[in-house]
Amino acid sequence: MIRSIAAIFSGVRALVPMLIALLLPLAVLEAxxxxxxxxxxxxxxxxxxxxxxxxxxxxxxxxVHAALRVAGRHPKWRGEYLxxxxxxxxxxGLPLPLGSPAPGPLDGVxxxxxxxxxxxxxxxxxxxxxxxxAIAYALASAFKLPRVGPKLAGVALWMILAAIVRVRTELLAxxxxxxxxxxxxxxxxxxxLRAYPWxxxxxxxxRPSLGAWFDKLSPRPPEPHISRFAGFALPIVIGWALxxxxxxxxxxxxxxxxxxxxxxxxxxxVIAALARWAVYGGNHVSPISLAGRLRTGRVxxxxxxxxFVAPLAGALLAGFMPLALLSAxxxxxxxxxxxxxxALLVLINAPPTVARWQLTAQCRITEPPPGTVET
Amino acid sequence: MIxxxxxxxxxxxxPVLRHVNLRVAPGEVVALMGPNGMGKSTLMxxxxxxxxxxxxxxxxxxxxxxxxxxxxLAIRRRVVYLPPSPWLPQSLTPREWLLGVGRLYExxxxxxxxxxxxxxxxxxxxxxxxxxxxxxxxxQQKKVAICGTLVTEAPVMLLDEPFAGGLDPSGLLALKxxxxxxxxxxxxxxxxxxxxxxxxxxxxxxxxxxxxxxIIAFDTIDGLRRSTGVGGKLDAVYEQLVSPDTAGKIDRYxxxxxxx
Numbered sequence: 001m002i003r004s005i006a007a008i009f010s011g012v013r014a015l016v017p018m019l020i021a022l023l024l025p026l027a028v029l030e031a032x033x034x035x036x037x038x039x040x041x042x043x044x045x046x047x048x049x050x051x052x053x054x055x056x057x058x059x060x061x062x063x064v065h066a067a068l069r070v071a072g073r074h075p076k077w078r079g080e081y082l083x084x085x086x087x088x089x090x091x092x093g094l095p096l097p098l099g100s101p102a103p104g105p106l107d108g109v110x111x112x113x114x115x116x117x118x119x120x121x122x123x124x125x126x127x128x129x130x131x132x133x134a135i136a137y138a139l140a141s142a143f144k145l146p147r148v149g150p151k152l153a154g155v156a157l158w159m160i161l162a163a164i165v166r167v168r169t170e171l172l173a174x175x176x177x178x179x180x181x182x183x184x185x186x187x188x189x190x191x192x193l194r195a196y197p198w199x200x201x202x203x204x205x206x207r208p209s210l211g212a213w214f215d216k217l218s219p220r221p222p223e224p225h226i227s228r229f230a231g232f233a234l235p236i237v238i239g240w241a242l243x244x245x246x247x248x249x250x251x252x253x254x255x256x257x258x259x260x261x262x263x264x265x266x267x268x269x270v271i272a273a274l275a276r277w278a279v280y281g282g283n284h285v286s287p288i289s290l291a292g293r294l295r296t297g298r299v300x301x302x303x304x305x306x307x308f309v310a311p312l313a314g315a316l317l318a319g320f321m322p323l324a325l326l327s328a329x330x331x332x333x334x335x336x337x338x339x340x341x342x343a344l345l346v347l348i349n350a351p352p353t354v355a356r357w358q359l360t361a362q363c364r365i366t367e368p369p370p371g372t373v374e375t
Numbered sequence: 376m377i378x379x380x381x382x383x384x385x386x387x388x389x390p391v392l393r394h395v396n397l398r399v400a401p402g403e404v405v406a407l408m409g410p411n412g413m414g415k416s417t418l419m420x421x422x423x424x425x426x427x428x429x430x431x432x433x434x435x436x437x438x439x440x441x442x443x444x445x446x447x448l449a450i451r452r453r454v455v456y457l458p459p460s461p462w463l464p465q466s467l468t469p470r471e472w473l474l475g476v477g478r479l480y481e482x483x484x485x486x487x488x489x490x491x492x493x494x495x496x497x498x499x500x501x502x503x504x505x506x507x508x509x510x511x512x513x514x515q516q517k518k519v520a521i522c523g524t525l526v527t528e529a530p531v532m533l534l535d536e537p538f539a540g541g542l543d544p545s546g547l548l549a550l551k552x553x554x555x556x557x558x559x560x561x562x563x564x565x566x567x568x569x570x571x572x573x574x575x576x577x578x579x580x581x582x583x584x585x586x587x588x589x590i591i592a593f594d595t596i597d598g599l600r601r602s603t604g605v606g607g608k609l610d611a612v613y614e615q616l617v618s619p620d621t622a623g624k625i626d627r628y629x630x631x632x633x634x635x
Contacts, residue, residue, distance in 0.1 A: 219451040292387040362427040
C-alpha cells in the first residue's frame with residue numbers, strides 16, 4: 001500500500017515540470033487581460049471570469065507545490081530515497097539531501113511575492129493563494145502523520161480541516177484555521193523527521209499465507225485490524241467531520257426529518273455492525289446450528305454469543321441515539337455526528353478484541369468452501 | 376500429555392460426542408479408530424482447538440484449550456494438526472511452504488532448511504520441490520501436507536486420516552516408518568484417527584475405539600486382545616468391539632443371494 005502511494009507520488013512528481021510549464025503561461029495569459037481591465041476600470045463579466053480563472057490557476061499551482069513539498073521531500077514517502085538515505089550517515093538535525101519537507105524562508109518569500117502580485121488584480125481574493133497553500137500542505141501532511149507520527153498532530157489536522165469545511169464561507173475564520181493547520185502540519189512534519197528511521201531498519205520477515213489451517217491455528221497471535229490509537233481517533237474524527245459537513249445543511253425539524261435520520265442512521269448502523277461481525281466471525285462460527293440450539297434448549301451460548309453484543313449495541317446506538325439527541329434539542333448535525341462517533345467507538349473498541357475472540361471463544365473454525373483455491 | 380475431560384458435543388440435535396474422557400501420556404502414539412460418522416474427526420478437532428465442545432474441555436501439557444489467549448498460543452506452539460483435507464496455498468512451492476511453516480514454529484533456519492530437504496527426499500518430492508503446489512497430484516499434495524506437519528517438530532501431533540488422501544505405497548511406508556520411530560522414542564506424542572487396523576497395529580502404542588460418540592475401549596493392542604478374548608490381528612479385535620455381528624450379516628447377505 002505504502003509502496004503504491006509512493007509510486008503514485010513519484011509519478012506525480014515527474015509531472016511537476018509539465019504542470020509548471022502549463023500553469024505559468026496560463027497564469028500570464030489570464031493575468032494580462034485582467035490587469036488591463038483592472039487598470040482601465042473595466043468591470044464586466046469578462047473581468048470577473050478572468051479573475052476567477054486566474055485565482056483557480058494560482059490556487060492550483062500553490063496546492064501542487066505544497067503537496068509536493070511533503071510528498072517529494074519526506075523520505076518516508078519515497079521508498080528508494082529512504083533506502084538510499086539509510087546507507088548514509090544522515091540523522092535528524094542534519095539537512096536532508098533533497099531539502100526539508102517543511103516550507104522554508106524561500107518558500108515564504110515566493111508565496112508573499114506571488115500574493116503581492118496577485119493582489120494587484122485579485123483584490124479581496126488576494127489572500128486565497130496562501131490560504132490554499134496552507135490547506136494543501138496540511139492536507140498532504142494529514143495523510144502522512146497518522147502513520148509516521150506524531151499521530152496526535154495528524155488527528156488534529158483532520159479535525160482542523162473539517163472545521164475549515166464548517167466555516168468555509170467566512171474568509172477570516174478560514175484564514176485563521178488554515179494558519180493553525182499549517183503550524184500544526186509544519187510542527188508535525190519536523191517532529192516526524194526526528195523519529196527517523198521509523199523502524200524501517202528492522203528486517204521485516206516475509207510471511208506468505210500458509211493455508212487455512214496454519215493461518216487459523218497459528219502460534220502467532222492474530223494481528224489487530226486497527227491500532228488502539230486509530231480505534232479511538234477514527235470515530236472522533238469521522239463524527240466531527242460529519243458534524244462539520246452537515247452543519248450547513250438546512251434540515252427542517254419535525255417528525256419526517258427524525259424518521260429520515262432514524263432510517264439512514266439505522267441502516268448505516270446495521271451495515272457497520274455486520275462488518276464487525278464479519279471480521280470476528282469469519283471462519284469462526286457457532287459450534288452448533290440454529291436448529292440445534294432451538295431443539296436442545298441451548299438457545300444462548302455465552303462464550304460464543306458475546307460476539308453479537310457489540311454489533312447489536314452499535315446498531316442500536318446509531319439508530320436511536322440521534323432520536324434521543326434531537327428530542328433533547330440538539331441540532332441534526334450534532335446529533336448525527338455524536339451518534340456516528342459513539343456507534344463507531346463501540347463497534348471498533350468494545351471487547352472482546354478479535355485476537356481474544358478467535359483464540360478463546362466457544363466456536364468452530366470452518367474450512368474454506370469446497371473448490372476454493374487458496375493463494 | 377493430552378487430557379480430554381468429559382467432552383460432549385452436537386452440531387445439530389444428535390450427539391456426536393458423549394462424555395468422552397481420554398488421557399494420552401507424553402511420548403505415546405495413540406490410534407483413534409471407529410466406524411464412519413461416530414465422532415473421530417470431531418474429537419480430533421476438539422483436541423486440535425478447531426472446535427470448542429459444548430461441554431467438557433481438552434488440556435494439553437496442563438493448559439486448557441481456548442481458556443485464555445496466552446494458554447491457547449502456548450498450546451499452539453506445541454501442537455500441530457493435520458486435518459483430513461488439508462488446504463494448501465496453491466501458488467507456493469512445497470519448499471517455500473515448508474520453510475514458511477517451519478518459521479511459523481520458530482525453527483532455526485539452518486536446521487529447518489536441512490530438515491525440509493530431508494523430508495522432501497523421504498517422500499519422493501525432490502523433483503517437485505520447486506513447482507507450484509497447485510500443479511501437484513492429490514497424493515503429492517497429501518505428502519506435502521504430511522511434511523508440513525513433521526517439519527514443525529511440534530511435540531504433539533494430531534493427525535486426522537494421515538494415511539488417506541491418495542498416498543502411494545512409498546508414501547504410506549515412509550509415514551509408517553516415521554510414526555514407528557516416534558512410537559519408539561518419547562519425544563513426540565501422536566494421536567491419529569484412522570480406519571485402517573493393519574497400519575495401526577504396526578505403529579500405535581495404544582488404540583482408542585470410538586462408537587456412537589463414546590470411547591468404548593482404550594488400551595494397548597495386547598490389552599484389547601485380552602479384554603475381548605480375541606487373538607490374532609487387530610481387525611478381528613476391532614470387529615469384535617465395534618460390530619460383532621458382521622459375520623452374521625455377511626452370512627445373511629450371501630444366504631439371500633443363494634436363495635434366488
